[in-house]
Amino acid sequence: MASVPNSGPAAPPPPPVWDATPPGTAPVGYGGFWIRVVAYIIDAILVSLVLGVIMSVFGLKYMNLDDLSDYDPTVNLLSILVFWLYFALLESSERGATVGKMAMGLRVVSNDGRRISFLNATGRYFAKILSGMIFCIGYIMVAFTDRKRGLHDMIANTLVIKTR
Numbered sequence: 001m002a003s004v005p006n007s008g009p010a011a012p013p014p015p016p017v018w019d020a021t022p023p024g025t026a027p028v029g030y031g032g033f034w035i036r037v038v039a040y041i042i043d044a045i046l047v048s049l050v051l052g053v054i055m056s057v058f059g060l061k062y063m064n065l066d067d068l069s070d071y072d073p074t075v076n077l078l079s080i081l082v083f084w085l086y087f088a089l090l091e092s093s094e095r096g097a098t099v100g101k102m103a104m105g106l107r108v109v110s111n112d113g114r115r116i117s118f119l120n121a122t123g124r125y126f127a128k129i130l131s132g133m134i135f136c137i138g139y140i141m142v143a144f145t146d147r148k149r150g151l152h153d154m155i156a157n158t159l160v161i162k163t164r
Contacts, residue, residue: 028113029162030148031106033140036160042100043086051082084125092121097163105164111157124156 031039055061060075090098096107096115108124110116116124131138131151138151147159 028159031101031104031160031162032148033143035104035106036101036142039098039100039104039106042103043098046099047083047086050086051079054078054082084122087125088118088121091124092116092118101160105162106160107163109159109161111159113159113161116156116158120156120158124152124158127152127155130155 055075055078058078060072060078062075087098091101091108092115094115095102096109101107108116108121110120128138128150131141142148142150142153149159153159
């Protein structure tokens, strides 16, 4: 009589591994310019919706270019705060990615492939301002550097890698 291997309920699959170093010796893929643009568009839409809800709750409105007398700097400060916390908290989280980056299969890691800290993610976020100030050359660098790094990635010692 032949024995039947464990015929009980099948074990659930293991949870996803968010380790930056893929198994085996396959080279790591880096997130290029266009895939990062798409990820940012997803993030910008999502954060803008959240920001719109927050602003409506507090009775704030965007600046009217026809009448600058009712300018409220609170809107700008709130925008910076919401975008900063969104990017810094999610990129320093266990997943290491914003919703847009997760949707595109990307993750932000340190140069040695480890999870970045909140302070490092904060520095990376504010370095993006510098990347954009100089005619967006800091962003365009992603298309031309060997590890697809923008100026903000170089300043913060980070990489954007492909997870799938």
